[in-house]
Amino acid sequence: MDRRTFHHTLLVAIAGGPFVPERSGAVLRRLQQPRVNGDRLAASIARLAQIGRTSEGATSRVAYSEADREGREYVIGLMRAARLTVSIDAAGNILGRRNGNTASLPPLMMGSHIDTVPGGGNYDGVVGSLGAIEVAHTLAEVGIALRHPLEVIIFQNEENGKVGSRAVRGEDPASYLDLLTHSGRTVREGIRSIGGNPERLGDAKRAAGSIAAFLELHIEQGGPLDPGGIDIGVVEGIVGIRRFEVTVDGFANHAGTTPMDQRRDAMLAAARFVDAVNRVARSTPGRHVATVGQIxxxxxxxxxxxxxxxxxxxxxxxxxxxxDRLFERVRAEATAIGEATGTRFALEPYYLSMPARCDQEIRAIIERSARALGLSTASVPSGAGHDAQEIAQLAPIGMIFVPSVGASSHSPEEFSTPAAIAAGADVLLRTLLALDAR
Amino acid sequence: MDRRTFHHTLLVAIAGGPFVPERSGAVLRRLQQPRVNGDRLAASIARLAQIGRTSEGATSRVAYSEADREGREYVIGLMRAARLTVSIDAAGNILGRRNGNTASLPPLMMGSHIDTVPGGGNYDGVVGSLGAIEVAHTLAEVGIALRHPLEVIIFQNEENGKVGSRAVRGEDPASYLDLLTHSGRTVREGIRSIGGNPERLGDAKRAAGSIAAFLELHIEQGGPLDPGGIDIGVVEGIVGIRRFEVTVDGFANHAGTTPMDQRRDAMLAAARFVDAVNRVARSTPGRHVATVGQIxxxxxxxxxxxxxxxxxxxxxxxxxxxxDRLFERVRAEATAIGEATGTRFALEPYYLSMPARCDQEIRAIIERSARALGLSTASVPSGAGHDAQEIAQLAPIGMIFVPSVGASSHSPEEFSTPAAIAAGADVLLRTLLALDAR
Known part of the structure; x- marks a missing residue:
């Protein structure tokens, strides 16, 4: 769709009637203008930051904690102010809904999460959650009705296992209900504590194809937007993750009496393995990452x-x-290190998160929306997991990243400027309108 | 001293009179024969192994435990059977004494320890403890009186800090009295529980020069005797030890979103450091060892x-x-690794154990004693610490190693054959007699 067609379609959607060429100049100028209220958005983000604020200046609003429940109450209030009809699904996700003009269409959905890691910041998840509510608020204020029903969703417990979005995707609850979370509650207890029903999680499940599209606005994590002075990241997809437990078996022996050439030192072998992982990752072209974080x-x-x-x-x-190709190279290195050091490596996979591609057409719309607003863009992968990744199995998804100062995330240093956040929310708004007009 | 002079002097000492050339042939043959009772020694070692035996087949007789106290009772009984006069010094060391013929001479001392590491074996310390008692028993049986007083000493708590020998050496008790030991007791409580007096540790101190010589028989730890088929290790000295805490500071960041070339990965830097330590140690000729055991x-x-x-x-x-030379090379490697990885190394020394050289003349006597018994010998360093190392600051010391099958130590697999132990005790006996004759 070129820009002209896009605006045409938009006008049809908003006016609820046929395009009238002679009014198009004036109307177009007016209609091009809908912008979120950046000040209101910044204020609501600042208010939410107070909920769970620690004496060290971090925001600790782990899922199912008192701060989390307080934050949820605050968000529900924002949704009502945005004239959304609020409900809690069986998984405890908060839904704010407004009907569209065409009853037969599936909903357009946008949202994120408001729970944080322990000792985290107030931007990861929050920008996309309050940004989506602000978009809905703006639409209500300027009197734009969509063709599709609009749903703003605040997924519960993203940081401790993407529980809310996994329930919407329909994953077997047995895989997560009994996990203990940072709050001290199991997921089952947590869901009950926030008004969900762990016995009826099937009710939260959405069928594939039942959502027209899902959009998530989020802060970047780790660059390259802030370092590069780029306004908007158009996310290509969310990376897949494989995790392995690596056990190196040598032979424990007296460090004083065992000569250097008679050792089967598991520490030495593990050290060479860590170095090999880094060497394999860096010598292979691409944007993959490989990490040894625990030892x-x-x-x-x-x-x-x-x-x-x-x-x-x-x-x-x-x-x-x-x-998988990187892993095979790492495995070959491990075998060679084992032979050289008299140790044995066992590499056991224990976790897989499937990669999720963002929808090509939605990426193009985000790109155009940003450029129409005079914003610079870059195509970026998401190295971190997001709720959108789960919803990708049900619907086309799009993700919009805004710069994070110092590329910081999961830390009290998280910060995105109000202007950057407002710009991201404006792109979200434009993208939503374009999707509604398809 | 050549062998002829040695035997001459020995005869004088034993016979308590002048050397009579015409009797020397027959007497020499008889007097060359004093040998320990290997069966009795093996039996006492086997009996002691039962005290503290765990269901997994290990011997756990950590200092100040019930098993340790039971073991000490057993050892006191053996000393009395060997016609030694038993006392407990203020540090809780067990002393078995017999006067010599020349009242003015300082004592010849020999001994080791009977406490074990948790889940250890029954040879480390035990061979030297019961071997010394067996030597005293043999001397009493064959009616050989020494010129010097004889002291068999069983140092308390070697494995958890060489406490008994440090007290004899006269180290400031403040450095160890409040340390918690594997028994759950502090050293202070432990000393009290075994009949010592932690308030009067000065009484256990011996003055420099007040001991004629100290001999310790011990199993080898880590080879090379058993692998090399060598009967007796003539210990050159006990290695010095320096320990450092190494802190590598990088920057904690999201493993999914931080590109490989923007990381300051402390794990990678630490891994390269571990490899560098090994490379420096192995590329420098010598018998030193360098180890990273904790991470x-x-x-x-x-x-x-x-x-x-x-x-x-x-x-x-x-x-x-x-x-120190090795450490400087390691430190230079750390600096280079820090620069290459964007990390910073701090290397803090926190422990020093001074090396202790065995007395040259005693080494020569051990060597000759072994060869006179038809035993093969090798000069070896002791890579592990021993009580003898503390006593080295007061007296000339000698250490005799016997092979440990599979070079195992500090483990339930510890094992030395009864024949190897008897041979070691015979060398101890001969060395003692030679020293007495000096």
Whole structure:
């Protein structure tokens, strides 16, 4: 769709009638203008930041905590002010709905989450949640009715397992109901505490094809927008993740009496493995990442050669095939290191998160929407997981990133400027209108 | 002293009179024969192994435990059977004494310890303890009186800090009295529980020069005797030890969203450091060892790049200068790794154990004693710490190693054959007699 067709269609949708060429100049100028209220959005973000604020300046609003429930109450109030009809689904997700003009159309959905990691910030999830409510508020204020029903969704517990979006996607609840969360509650107890019904999670499930599109606005995590001075990230997709537990077995022995050439040192082998993971990742072209973040040595004494080291390996990429190719190279390195050091490696996969591609057409619409607003854009992968990734199995998705100062995330240092957030919300608004007009 | 002079002097000592050339042939043959009772020694070792035996077949007789106290009772009984006069010093060390013929001479001392590491074996310390008692028993049986007083000493708590020998050496008790031990008791409580007096530890101190010589028989730890088919290790000295806490500071960041080339990964830097330690140690000629046995990553999550890694570095050698030279090379590697990875290394020394050289003349006597018994010998360093190391500051010391099958130590697999132990005790006996004759 070129820009002219886009505006034409938009006018049809908003006016609820046929396009009238002679009015188009004036109407177009007016209708091009709908913009979110950036000040109101900044104020609501600042208010929410107070809920769960710690003495160290972090925001700790872990799912199912008192702060989380208080934050949810605040969000429900914002939704009502935006003239959305609020409900809680069986999974505890907060839904704000407004009907569209065409009853037969499936809803357009947008949203994110408001729970945080322990000691986190107030932008991850919040920008997309309050941004979506602000878009709905703006539409109500300027009197624009959509063809599609509009749903703003605040997924519960993203940070501790994407529980709300997994329930909407319809994952077997047995896989998460009994997990203990940072709140001290299990997911089951947590869902009950926020007004959901863990016995009827099937009611929260949406059928594939029952959502017209899902949009999520989010802060970038790790660049490149802020460092590059780019306004908007058009997300290509959310990376897949494979995690492995790597066990290196050597032979525990006296560190004083075992000569250097008679050791089977699991620590040495593990160290070479960590270095090899980095070398394999860096020597292979692409935007994949590979990380060893956890390590434990046994017996773990200053004067004992480690007999066993257990560590984690995580590989992420937009393509599962790339992850698997990297892993095979890492595995070959492990085998060689084992032979050279008299140790044995076991690499056990224990976690897989499938990559999710953003919809090509929605990416193009986000791109055009940003450019129409005079904003610069870059195509970026999302290295982190998001609720959108789950919804990608039911509907076409689009994600919009805004710069995070210092590319910080999951930390009290998280910060995006009010102008950057307002720009992101404006892109969200325009993209929504364009999707409604399709 | 050549062998002829040695035997001459021995005869004088034993016979308590002048050397009579015409009787020397027959007497020499008889007097060359005093041998320990290997069966009795093996039986007492086997009996002691039952005290503290766990269901897994290990021997757990940690200092100040019920098993330790039971073991001590058993040892006191053995001493009395060997016609030694038993006392407990203020530090809780067990002393078995017999006067010599020359009242003015300082005592010849021999001994070791009977406490074990948790889940250890029954040879480390035990062989030297019961071997010394067996030597005293043999002397009493064959009616050989020494010129010097004889003291068999069983140092308390070697494995958890060489407490007994440090008290004898006269170290400030403030450095160890409040340490918590594997028994759950502090050293202070432990000393009280075994009949010592923690308020009067000065009474256990011996003055420099007040001991004629100290001998310790011990199993080898880590080879090379058993692998090499060598009967007796003549210990050159006990290695010095320097320990460092190494802190690597990088920057904790999201493992999914931080590109490989923008990381300051403390885990990667630590891994390269571990490899560098090994490379430096192995590329430098010598018998030193360098070990990283402990490691901890922060925050230690599968999906977070480590912001900090803390690990230990231990270097051992007979020469402190060698340790320091190796450390400087390791430190230079750390600096280079820090620059290459955007991390910073801090290497803090926190422990020093001074090397202790065995007395040259005693080494020569041990060597000759072994060869006279038809035993093969090798000069070896002791990579592990021993009570003898503390006593080295008061008296000339000698250490005799016997082979440990599979070079195992500090484990239930510890095992030395009864024949190897008897041979070691015979060398101890001969060395003692030679020293007495000096």
């Amino acid at each position: 434990r040595a046994e017996p773990g004494a200053v004067n004992v050669i480690a007999g066993r080291v257990v560590l984690t390996l995580e590989i992420r990429d937009l393509e599962l095939a790339t992850i | 901890r990553a922060e925050p230690g999550a599968v999906n977070v790049i480590a912001g900090r890694v803390v690990l230990t570095l231990e270097i051992r050698d007979l020469e402190l200068a060698t340790i």
